[in-house]
Amino acid sequence: MxxxxxxxxxxxxxxxxxxxxxxxxxxxxxxxxxxxxxxxxxxxxxxxxxxxxxxxxxxxxxxxxxxxxxxxxxxxxxxxxIAYVPENMGIFADLTVKENMVLAARGARTAAQIDNQRLQWIFQLFPAVEKFWNHPAGKLSGGQKQMLAVARAIVEPxxxxxxxxxxxxxxxxxxxxxxxxxxxxxxxxxxxxxxxxxxxxxxxxxxxxxxxxxxxxxxxxxxxxxxxxxxxxxxxxxxxxx
The missing domain is CATH 3.40.50.300 (P-loop containing nucleotide triphosphate hydrolases)
Incomplete structure (x- = not known):
């Protein structure tokens, strides 16, 4: 290797x-x-x-x-x-944080189908993702949007x-x-x-x-x-x- x-x-x-x-x-x-x-x-x-x-x-x-x-x-x-987070972050502003995460999780159609252990790990890395789970992503601050962008990139291993x-x-x-x-x-x-x-x-x-x-x-x-x-x-x- x-x-x-x-x-x-x-x-x-x-x-x-x-x-x-x-x-x-x-x-x-x-x-x-x-x-x-x-x-x-x-x-x-x-x-x-x-x-x-x-x-x-x-x-x-x-x-x-x-x-x-x-x-x-x-x-x-x-x-x-390979996951890529572009400079503009590429989040879907009209969707909630949860919906952004579900879209990125290839094997999930609902939030309940996202690997819970991995999701809890992501919440520890980025508490704002859990805090604003049901909020429209477009209403997050710049820092919160960046956290969501990275969290979305790693929702799958x-x-x-x-x-x-x-x-x-x-x-x-x-x-x-x-x-x-x-x-x-x-x-x-x-x-x-x-x-x-x-x-x-x-x-x-x-x-x-x-x-x-x-x-x-x-x-x-x-x-x-x-x-x-x-x-x-x-x-x-x-x-x-x-």
């Missing part, structure tokens, strides 16, 4: 006339939390969408669990145990969770709750790939890190190494993690 659950090798992605990814090489180690960092427009979201088959790679290879998924469609990719900017626009207390939840998810054996701009969030959670610039991975290593090297931080990100 490979040490890497997910690997991208020489991935190029075109969107219309635009060449966005220029040979991305990315490794996501099994059982770890990998951060994908970079300035706005570096290609981070395009990388996630390419992994999920929402945009097709024009060249290169995406492998999950050693299997080539480059040409697979999004439903096929999701069925292999997943090997890999991919999340695009989970802390964006959230209050510090909600960010701390999100950090605790991701730490518990990782402890449970879920491999996690996060795009993140909040450097404090990144430092507290990350095992490994890849930094993107102009559609390429320009640095890969441990989060601890990057956090300790201010010159490297300035060169790659134009800021200090201190």
């Amino acid at each position: 490979s040490a890497n659950l997910l690997e991208l090798q020489g991935v190029h992605t075109h969107i219309g006339a635009y060449h966005i990814l220029h040979g991305v090489d990315l490794q996501v180690p099994r059982g770890q939390l990998t951060l994908l960092l970079g300035r706005n427009g570096a290609g981070k979201t395009t990388t996630l969408r390419t992994i999920m088959g929402l945009w097709q790679a024009s060249q290169g290879r995406v492998a999950f669990n050693g299997q080539d998924i480059t040409r697979q469609h999004t439903p096929q990719i999701a069925q292999q145990g 997943r090997e890999l969770l991919i999340v695009d900017e989970p802390s964006k626009g959230l209050a510090p207390s909600i960010i701390n709750n999100m950090i605790d939840a991701f730490a518990q998810l990782k402890k449970s054996g879920v491999t996690i790939l996060l795009v993140e701009q909040n450097i404090g969030f990144a430092k507290r959670l990350g095992d490994t890190v890849a930094v993107m610039d102009n559609g390429r991975i320009v640095h890969a290593g441990t989060m601890a190494q990057l956090a300790q090297d201010e010159a490297l931080q300035q060169r790659l990100l134009g800021l200090s993690l201190a």
